Amino acid sequence: xxxxxxxxxxxxxxxxxxxxxxxxxxxxxxxxxxxxxxxxxxxxxxxxxxxxxxxxxxxxxxxxxxxxxxxxxxxxxxxxxxxxxxxxxxxxxxxxxxxxxxxxxxxxxxxxxxxxxxxxxxxxxxxxxxxxxxxxxxxxxxxxxxxxxxxxxxxxxxxxxxxxxxxxxxxxxxxxxxxxxxxxxxxxxxxxxxxxxxxxxxxxxxxxxxxxxxxxxxxxxxxxxxxxxxxxxxxxxxxxxxxxxxxxxxxxxxxxxxxxxxxxxxxxxxxxxxxxxxxxxxxxxxxxxxxxxxxxxxxxxxxxxxxxxxxxxxxxxxxxxxxxxxxxxxxxxxxxxxxxxxxxxxxxxxxxxxxxxxxxxxxxxxxxxxxxxxxxxxxxxxxxxxxxxxxxxxxxxxxxxxxxxxxxxxxxxxxxxxxxxxxxxxxxxxxxxxxxxxxxxxxxxxxxxxxxxxxxxxxxxxxxxxxxxxxxxxxxxxxxxxxxxxxxxxxxxxxxxxxxxxxxxxxxxxxxxxxxxxxxxxxxxxxxxxxxxxxxxxxxxxxxxxxxxxxxxx
Amino acid sequence: xxxxxxxxxxxxxxxxxxxxxxxxxxxxxxxxxxxxxxxxxxxxxxxxxxxxxxxxxxxxxxxxxxxxxxxxxxxxxxxxxxxxxxxxxxxxxxxxxxxxxxxxxxxxxxxxxxxxxxxxxxxxxxxxxxxxxxxxxxxxxxxxxxxxxxxxxxxxxxxxxxxxxxxxxxxxxxxxxxxxxxxxxxxxxxxxxxxxxxxxxxxxxxxxxxxxxxxxxxxxxxxxxxxxxxxxxxxxxxxxxxxxxxxxxxxxxxxxxxxxxxxxxxxxxxxxxxxxxxxxxxxxxxxxxxxxxxxxxxxxxxxxxxxxxxxxxxxxxx
Numbered sequence: 001x002x003x004x005x006x007x008x009x010x011x012x013x014x015x016x017x018x019x020x021x022x023x024x025x026x027x028x029x030x031x032x033x034x035x036x037x038x039x040x041x042x043x044x045x046x047x048x049x050x051x052x053x054x055x056x057x058x059x060x061x062x063x064x065x066x067x068x069x070x071x072x073x074x075x076x077x078x079x080x081x082x083x084x085x086x087x088x089x090x091x092x093x094x095x096x097x098x099x100x101x102x103x104x105x106x107x108x109x110x111x112x113x114x115x116x117x118x119x120x121x122x123x124x125x126x127x128x129x130x131x132x133x134x135x136x137x138x139x140x141x142x143x144x145x146x147x148x149x150x151x152x153x154x155x156x157x158x159x160x161x162x163x164x165x166x167x168x169x170x171x172x173x174x175x176x177x178x179x180x181x182x183x184x185x186x187x188x189x190x191x192x193x194x195x196x197x198x199x200x201x202x203x204x205x206x207x208x209x210x211x212x213x214x215x216x217x218x219x220x221x222x223x224x225x226x227x228x229x230x231x232x233x234x235x236x237x238x239x240x241x242x243x244x245x246x247x248x249x250x251x252x253x254x255x256x257x258x259x260x261x262x263x264x265x266x267x268x269x270x271x272x273x274x275x276x277x278x279x280x281x282x283x284x285x286x287x288x289x290x291x292x293x294x295x296x297x298x299x300x301x302x303x304x305x306x307x308x309x310x311x312x313x314x315x316x317x318x319x320x321x322x323x324x325x326x327x328x329x330x331x332x333x334x335x336x337x338x339x340x341x342x343x344x345x346x347x348x349x350x351x352x353x354x355x356x357x358x359x360x361x362x363x364x365x366x367x368x369x370x371x372x373x374x375x376x377x378x379x380x381x382x383x384x385x386x387x388x389x390x391x392x393x394x395x396x397x398x399x400x401x402x403x404x405x406x407x408x409x410x411x412x413x414x415x416x417x418x419x420x421x422x423x424x425x426x427x428x429x430x431x432x433x434x435x436x437x438x439x440x441x442x443x444x445x446x447x448x449x450x451x452x453x454x455x456x457x458x459x460x461x462x463x464x465x466x467x468x469x470x471x472x473x474x475x476x477x478x479x480x481x482x483x484x485x486x487x488x489x490x491x492x493x494x495x496x497x498x499x500x501x502x503x504x505x506x507x508x509x510x511x512x513x514x515x516x517x518x519x520x521x522x523x524x525x526x527x528x529x530x531x532x533x534x535x536x537x538x539x540x541x542x543x544x545x546x547x548x549x550x551x552x553x554x
Numbered sequence: 555x556x557x558x559x560x561x562x563x564x565x566x567x568x569x570x571x572x573x574x575x576x577x578x579x580x581x582x583x584x585x586x587x588x589x590x591x592x593x594x595x596x597x598x599x600x601x602x603x604x605x606x607x608x609x610x611x612x613x614x615x616x617x618x619x620x621x622x623x624x625x626x627x628x629x630x631x632x633x634x635x636x637x638x639x640x641x642x643x644x645x646x647x648x649x650x651x652x653x654x655x656x657x658x659x660x661x662x663x664x665x666x667x668x669x670x671x672x673x674x675x676x677x678x679x680x681x682x683x684x685x686x687x688x689x690x691x692x693x694x695x696x697x698x699x700x701x702x703x704x705x706x707x708x709x710x711x712x713x714x715x716x717x718x719x720x721x722x723x724x725x726x727x728x729x730x731x732x733x734x735x736x737x738x739x740x741x742x743x744x745x746x747x748x749x750x751x752x753x754x755x756x757x758x759x760x761x762x763x764x765x766x767x768x769x770x771x772x773x774x775x776x777x778x779x780x781x782x783x784x785x786x787x788x789x790x791x792x793x794x795x796x797x798x799x800x801x802x803x804x805x806x807x808x809x810x811x812x813x814x815x816x817x818x819x820x821x822x823x824x825x826x827x828x829x830x831x832x833x834x835x836x837x838x839x840x841x842x843x844x845x846x847x848x849x850x851x852x853x854x855x856x857x858x859x860x861x862x863x864x865x866x867x868x869x870x871x872x
Contacts (some may be wrong), residue, residue, distance in 0.1 A: 420688065422696070472779065473776045474776060478753065478754070483815055484805075484806055505754070523687075525774045
């Protein structure tokens with residue numbers, strides 16, 4: 001097989017894995033097959049989070065932080081073990097974010113057409129590439145004390161989150177805006193054409209209805225920065241920041257596959273450097289770095305003399321003109337320990353502030369089935385799959401509401417969408433068990449077990465129509481989905497401004513029945529700031545955050 | 555500088571200046587109110603009254619489909635209401651993410667039978683739709699109506715944001731409102747409510763079912779619920795009302811959720827008088843119709859007859 005063929009295989013692999021990843025994100029949505037009439041439980045037809053379960057960094061850090069390897073996370077070994085023998089093939093052949101970075105770097109630009117010394121220099125190994133190891137050991141350090149921060153930087157959750165809660169919803173808005181603008185021209189042909197294109201895109205890539213996400217701009221900006229950096233330095237993210245790449249670099253320490261350089265054949269043309277992705281010094285005369293190489297094979301393809309060859313058991317003879325490949329990671333023990341320590345210390349720093357425990361925001365309402373907060377933060381990789389799949393657009397990435405430690409973790413914003421009582425999709429898609437899987441009877445409860453509660457509703461009597469304005473309204477009670485209803489009505493005769501008697505029904509909450517789903521808050525007609533709202537107290541996942549002392553049946 | 559040279563060099567700058575100034579002048583001080591298209595419903599859905607026929611029929615039968623057939627035959631049969639080639643929209647109650655047994659939505663078998671009846675009568679297009687409260691994908695699935703309706707040959711449409719028109723309702727409290735277009739752009743409208751308890755309007759049967767025509771912030775309407783209901787009932791003027799009282803939700807309405815909330819009545823009613831249908835339906839809930847605000851108001855507004863026995867009422871239970 002010629003090197004050209006192998007490079008084409010690599011390209012095919014990149015395209016295939018990117019498409020699979022994209023398809024899985026697109027399928028992380030509530031599309032139902034409408035055949036079963038009395039479908040008791042609605043299941044997604046595909047294991048849409050499978051790609052995230054192949055992620056060795058998520059597996060390692062969630063294992064450290066939570067002490068268990070959840071469900072399909074064992075799949076991560078399929079990536080990790082071959083890496084031990086081969087090196088970072090994942091980065092060059094599989095990683096979907098790596099593929100996007102690859103394209104963004106190589107897509108025709110002023111920089112990529114700028115041949116010569118400057119480009120060669122930028123593709124030579126640089127000290128800034130060590131940063132990713134600092135990031136890696138930082139997130140490992142944090143995980144040791146139970147805080148999973150890897151998800152912020154891990155490329156697979158990063159891409160899933162960016163696509164699901166940033167790019168795709170924005171594309172939806174864009175499409176609708178274009179159709180509206182085309183319609184506004186008043187020219188039928190333009191309007192029809194725009195609508196046709198929109199419908200075609202919608203059928204493939206857009207969910208049933210427009211989603212809106214709380215911290216979308218922050219997620220979108222990070223993604224744009226990652227993409228834009230490629231225009232300045234080839235695969236800057238992969239080279240400098242990616243902790244998953246760093247982890248795979250560490251695991252390639254004993255790889256038996258690598259680059260063999262034949263210094264007798266080399267003429268020093270440096271073409272290998274021009275197309276190098278990882279900045280791992282493929283040229284003769286500099287030490288090749290296994291831990292930086294993505295195995296893209298561009299250097300071998302570029303070499304006109306056949307001096308570069310990827311092979312098992314590459315030669316290790318060290319000559320003066322050609323230092324042999326070193327598998328060592330370029331980070332000193334002192335800095336490694338320093339990064340680990342920084343990660344460890346960051347956890348008490350984040351948790352000694354008031355947001356984590358003593359002054360937790362009442363409005364951080366976690367999805368049904370979530371673990372208790374500490375365990376939740378030890379598992380959530382912020383992939384955004386729960387937010388994307390939620391049929392009611394109820395789950396949103398937090399900005400700082402859950403503290404800096406909880407950046408982009410899911411919270412319920414009932415004003416935008418409430419938790420559908422018979423829906424268990426968020427637990428189905430969570431790859432790490434931050435949101436545990438629930439069956440329908442578990443979620444809604446039955447004779448022997450109470451329902452899963454995520455909070456409790458409260459009335460703002462200064463804004464509620466019957467309480468404050470002598471005006472009838474029972475919408476919260478109408479929407480309350482429990483049977484019997486947690487919201488009950490008290491009939492009261494009140495006086496209006498003219499002194500006329502008006503009979504209204506004032507709503508109350510029975511906290512022993514309320515599950516905190518937020519349907520009342522969603523439906524309340526006082527739209528800007530609701531007269532009924534949910535806070536987290538009473539959530540099943542917490543032993544402390546409770547109101548009621550329950551009396552045992554005697 | 556020569557004149558020619560001067561003109562050549564100043565020309566583009568002058569032209570750009572003129573274009574810039576002209577653009578400003580053209581758009582200067584235009585009317586800033588955004589024009590909103592308001593649609594008026596022009597088609598009347600109602601059929602001519604027939605004094606020889608009852609205006610409310612009721613049939614009790616273990617098989618809901620048979621109950622519907624009996625009640626429908628007694629009021630003149632489907633061909634009285636749907637003519638060959640006509641487009642029909644059926645509006646069941648598909649409000650909630652509930653199963654048929656829980657009684658929060660119209661029974662799917664009744665919807666399917668109505669679709670078949672309309673197609674038998676030669677309808678060119680039968681649409682089944684509703685503006686659900688919960689996520690429509692769940693409501694249409696769990697109610698069984700999507701499957702039953704499509705199998706019977708209807709187009710079952712889940713509303714999307716683009717499907718609403720701002721429509722002139724001309725009511726006392728509802729001047730204009732976003733209405734799902736399938737309820738306006740049609741020739742016949744068949745209302746297929748289910749009988750349920752409701753804390754504010756006391757009951758949600760035929761006329762209250764029209765809240766499901768609306769998009770927008772319809773939760774505001776509860777402040778003037780009786781008048782809103784009457785405004786909508788007058789606006790729509792249905793071809794036929796088919797009331798599902800096979801399972802009646804007597805408490806925890808309008809969602810229920812427990813089989814304990816439901817009483818089996820195995821009854822279907824057909825009506826050309828929607829007020830009479832509501833009055834008789836309210837009795838399933840133990841209500842006196844003359845104590846139910848919107849039924850009284852509808853009667854007073856001339857929409858129909860609260861005292862359904864005088865309206866022409868026929869119990870055709872086998």
